[in-house]
Amino acid sequence: xxxxxxxxxxxxxxxxxxxxxxxxxxxxxxxxxxxxxxxxxxxxxxxxxxxxxxxxxxxxxxxxxxxxxxxxxxxxxxxxxxxxxxxxxxxxxxxxxxxxxxx
Numbered sequence: 080x081x082x083x084x085x086x087x088x089x090x091x092x093x094x095x096x097x098x099x100x101x102x103x104x105x106x107x108x109x110x111x112x113x114x115x116x117x118x119x120x121x122x123x124x125x126x127x128x129x130x131x132x133x134x135x136x137x138x139x140x141x142x143x144x145x146x147x148x149x150x151x152x153x154x155x156x157x158x159x160x161x162x163x164x165x166x167x168x169x170x171x172x173x174x175x176x177x178x179x180x181x182x
Contacts, residue, residue: 110171112136112178114158120146121153135171136179143172144182 116138120128128150132138135158142154142165156163163171171177 110135110174110176111158112139112171112176117157118142119155119157120150136177139168139172139177140179140181142168 112135114135116132116135118128118130118132118138118141120142128146130138130141132141135156138156138158142151142156146154151168152165154165154168156168172181
């Protein structure tokens, strides 16, 4: 288990939304993958890309699997008025709670 995975596991066990020992502020606990989500992605000269999804899990999958790799660092997802950055999106995608099949 990596140090990041251990910190994430600790945060899940403690039921915390943001773990103070986690320098990335990864949000994991109680995430609602079924909630509607909005995706914002900066895409080079084309500007900002915006999409709505009926489920956050679909937005996460789109961000990780469909967007160009170079666009992910400038991508965020908003769910229940909470914004998640690229590192948080990746952590949610890799989480055991992620409900969709991964590529």
